[in-house]
Amino acid sequence: MELVRISSKNLDQEHICCAISNNKDCQVSSKKAWLRQRLDEGLVFLKGDIRGKCFIEYIPAEYAWAPIDADDYMYIDCLWVSGQLKGQGNSNLLLEECIRDSKTKGKKGLVVLSSGRKLGFLSDPKYLKYKGFETADTASPYFELMYLPFDKGADKPRFKPCVKDMAHTDKPDGFALYYTNQCPFTAKYVPILEEMAKAKGAEIHVIHIDTAEQAQNAPSPFTTFSLFYNGEFITHEILSEKKFEKLLTEKGY
Numbered sequence: 292m293e294l295v296r297i298s299s300k301n302l303d304q305e306h307i308c309c310a311i312s313n314n315k316d317c318q319v320s321s322k323k324a325w326l327r328q329r330l331d332e333g334l335v336f337l338k339g340d341i342r343g344k345c346f347i348e349y350i351p352a353e354y355a356w357a358p359i360d361a362d363d364y365m366y367i368d369c370l371w372v373s374g375q376l377k378g379q380g381n382s383n384l385l386l387e388e389c390i391r392d393s394k395t396k397g398k399k400g401l402v403v404l405s406s407g408r409k410l411g412f413l414s415d416p417k418y419l420k421y422k423g424f425e426t427a428d429t430a431s432p433y434f435e436l437m438y439l440p441f442d443k444g445a446d447k448p449r450f451k452p453c454v455k456d457m458a459h460t461d462k463p464d465g466f467a468l469y470y471t472n473q474c475p476f477t478a479k480y481v482p483i484l485e486e487m488a489k490a491k492g493a494e495i496h497v498i499h500i501d502t503a504e505q506a507q508n509a510p511s512p513f514t515t516f517s518l519f520y521n522g523e524f525i526t527h528e529i530l531s532e533k534k535f536e537k538l539l540t541e542k543g544y
Contacts, residue, residue, distance in 0.1 A: 292345075292381065294388060297336035302327060308338050308346045309371060310475035322475035329354070332503075334368075335392065337385060344373040347385040349393075352402055352448070356471055356506035356514050359402065359436060361448030365393040367403040368473065370414060386422060390439075400440035402448045404512055406433045411528045412474075412513070430454045432524060434512040454512050462510060465494025467519040471506060474515045476529050481516075484535050491544040 297305055302323055303314065310318045326336060332354040339345035348368040352361035359366070367389065372381045393401060403424070405414045416435065424437040427447040438448050466488055470477045481497060488495035500506050500514050511517035513527035520542060530538070 292379075292384070293340040294337050294384070295340050297326065297330075297338065299327060299330055302330075305338070306342065307336070307475070308344050309369075317478045318475035321472040321478035325472040335389075337388060339376070339381060341376070343376050344371050345376045345381050345385070346371060347389055349389055349401075351396075351398075354503055356473055356500070356503055357404065358451040358454050358507050358509050358512060358514070359448055360451060361402045361438075362446075363397075363399045364402045364438065364448055365389070365396070365398045365400070367401060367414065370403075382418065383422075390441075394441055399442060399445040400438055402427070402436060402438045405435045405437045407435060408433075412515070413527070430512050431456070436512070450512060451507065453508055453510060462519050462522045463494075463496040464521055465496065467496045467498065467522075469498045469500055469509055469511060469514065469517045469519075471500045471514050471516075474529065477516055480529050480531070483532060484530060487532065487535055488539065488544075491539050493539060493542070493544045 295305065307319065307322055310322060314320060329350060332350060334350040336348045337346060347370045349365050350368060352359060352364040352366040355366035357366060370382065370385060389401065403414045403419065405416045405419055407416065409415050409417065419437050424439045426435050427438045428436040428449040430450045436448055436450055468481065470481050472478060485495055485497050500509060506514040511524065511527065516529045517527050518525045
């Protein structure tokens with residue numbers, strides 16, 4: 292398998308792997324618009340030259356849309372290989388190219404958001420540990436910041452204080468949904484969830500994080516999608532209509 296690097300020249304033509312291929316679909320257009328703005332900041336999107344979910348996306352940590360302190364590290368937004376492409380060494384191929392590229396650029400190492408156990412939308416901790424990553428910091432209720440230093444003397448990355456104790460972060464009453472366009476699926480599901488909540492009479496505040504500065508001071512480590520209720524963190528996983536309907540029922544709506 293050959294790797295294709297997304298650039299401003301081929302972005303419109305290339306399939307971005309984690310969403311359907313029609314550029315007119317809101318999920319595709321929102322993700323590509325977000326990518327286009329990040330390319331000049333050093334974001335790299337590498338994908339297999341095949342159809343399917345097989346890609347890695349990473350960016351210098353200073354520009355990462357995450358509340359972390361990790362100067363001179365490279366932050367992995369997403370490493371995703373699924374379906375029939377798994378078990379063929381493709382994850383290793385993508386990660387090794389990220390390591391090679393990051394070393395060439397003089398980075399101290401890699402940093403990535405994970406969890407104590409494997410959860411959707413977060414990097415698999417078992418795989419990361421197998422590849423030599425260690426836990427640098429944690430944030431409630433289950434987030435782990437893992438890193439792979441190229442020099443064992445490198446400073447450890449860490450979460451910013453705004454997420455170390457989310458219970459003490461000011462948030463509006465009712466549902467508070469923080470999201471970015473980094474993941475294509477938010478373009479579809481955020482409006483659906485907002486309308487569902489309103490139809491049930493539930494108070495909902497939708498906060499669109501649209502700058503790196505906002506993301507780096509967000510109340511959750513996972514800025515792509517984080518849902519709170521009355522200030523309590525609920526989930527980082529992008530909810531389907533069925534799952535959100537169940538949550539609304541649990542909250543008495």
